[in-house]
Amino acid sequence: MTFLVEHGPAIAIAIPFLAAFTVPLVAKLGGRVRDGCVVLSLALTEFVVLMLAGDVLANGVRTYALGASVPSLTAPAGFPVRIILEVDAMSALISLVAMTIAFLASLFSLKLIPAKEGLGKFFALFLLLSAGMMGMCYTGDFFTLFVFFEIVSISSAGMISFFRSGESFEAAFKYMVISVTAGLFLLFGVGILYGNYGMLNMAAIAGEVAAGHSLLDVAAISLIASALLFKSGSFPVHMWKPDVFQEAPANVVVMILTSSLVGLYVLFRILFTVFGTVSTAVAGWLIVALGAVSIIVGVLMAMPQRNLRRMIGFVAIAEIGYVMLGVGTGLVSMQPVNAFGVNALSGGLFHIVNDALNMSLIFLAACAVAYITERRDLSGVGGLAHRSAPLAVFFLIGLLAISGIPPMNGFASKLMIFESVFFLNPLLSVIGITGSILMLAVFVKVFVALFLGTPYEGKLRKTPKTMLIPMFVLSVLIILLGLFAPFAVDTLITPAAQALLDPQAYIGGVI
Amino acid sequence: MISLHFLFVIVLVVLGLSAVVFKRNMIKIVMGLNVIAGGVNLFLISMGYRQGAVAPIFTNAPDLLMVLPTPQALTLTAIVINLTVTALMLSFIIMLYKHYRSLDSFKRRLLG
């Protein structure tokens, strides 16, 4: 056990990587072996991540220097030399979310995709994407961040085009072009930081920033921040999101949704930890403004959509906006820290968890409907509640949670965001609440169209257990997080918020 | 005092970006991305250049004063990643051409 925790950061990245390259080989032995290998490796990773999170919450920051004789030997000459992974409460939280969603999505995908040739390769990409997300969560240095960023982009693009229709290639190409642009500018920004400080380690740079920062840092941060904002799909680089949501397989969409939250986490890590000591209110206001516009644009664009998947894509943009609203307010009031800033920050971080769970549940439910009716276009489907009650219940839970209806988890985090953002500017709360109401309107319309009314006449497939179990787990998590929100915030979210607000702990882990 | 190679970096990146933004031919978009990548790689490699320095091989360095090999490692990795990405995008373009019979980025079906 101590071995697992001590080497946890490396193991959590290594397991999915190893599995990614063994699964195509193992797939030759048959479908069951392949599925077992995928699910088992992700479950193992989930276990490691859980152990690591427990350790980090109890004992503070854990660093891991790759290739060192002792994993904690990060700076042998007072200068960080190796690739360093660093886990604190914040990265433990986000990796827990990412890995949980990855595990559930892998379960969901077992029956979703018709068992044709190439499923082994599909799972290879799926595991690569999981490994890339774990890497982005745990990385403590800028260059590895770039590498994992590209791994996430490449494996996502490969899976987006899985159905091999013209539209799916179009979505994949668009995603790839913009993510390559973003990746190159991220590398450019990293290069500028390297030229300025002569090192790539985040913690070490954070220690140097306070002494001498200049306009070059601003250039670097604007390049890096826009690349990460692209990955999270905020306004104005949100356009790839509806395209991808419309065309990718359901489990891939869920993974991309989670990778966008991971991208957002890296942005917060850089803004709070690396440049936290010198950041002015402007940076926070920028995040707040982009978040508010994302909410408006996402919701207004979701209203007139005819395609359900595309609509959920726009709602996902709005949901990202809520996270940015909360965390941006935390950044505005970071120096000096005041009470509503901490509350807004915890609300935003709590909303990361809730966003991942809620959006995944509603998207998986919608795709399960597409699966049992065997059609991609759901326009003629209605009255499914009479024939498939569990799906209706899951969709309803997801709908209530997304639109922030008590007692679901979405309500708790949105309440925290609205009531604390109010002190920054009341208008922001107005935007947030209006967006929430419009979201409810949009989803109620979908619910009525899909599940109520005259029963669907056509043939229905049975919903496989591998689809019901992930949706059931997600619903249970949503309800538990809603009912015991104070407990969850105390144990998971507040340490994460403190980790972001106190860069010294993160810096001290390395130097 | 800005050095000449940094000027080239900026020229390359701006040229590449303008190709990505203004060219309608998808292959030219990918070429634009490669030009940006060239600029960024030039930037990284010029960051690691030190006049009169020795390659980081222990046995060759006269008094253990060597160049830090990090920028070279970065550039190599970036080149490899860029190659894979280019191959992937070009294969997407092949498949797109098979379905849409066009290389024009304005011919799209996902919009609104």
Add this chain to the structure above:
Amino acid sequence: MTGPLLITASGYWNPLVWLAAFAIILVIVLIIRSSGTKRFKKGTDQTLQFFSGNRPPADNVDPDNLYWGFSRKLERYTAWLRSWHTGIVNDYAFAFAVLIIIIFAALAFGGVL
């Protein structure tokens, strides 16, 4: 008895208390509902939607379309927004370039970082 509270900046939130209140209100609603009359008949004009006593228009408003008027009124704004979302990859890259410039300008003129 109330358990832990979730402190929001201007108040607090306790889901368990909300649940208790919900249960009580649900009981009251069910009592009121049970005192209603049972005159509903399927297949009569009772089940048609009410449209000022006229036959409901079948040409443009779908009875399932809950927000016909609502989305009609918002169309002015959504049409403007939709015209941005061209779906052309060049525009995506352009938006990315604009984002870099916005962030750089905001941070550079708002004090260095």
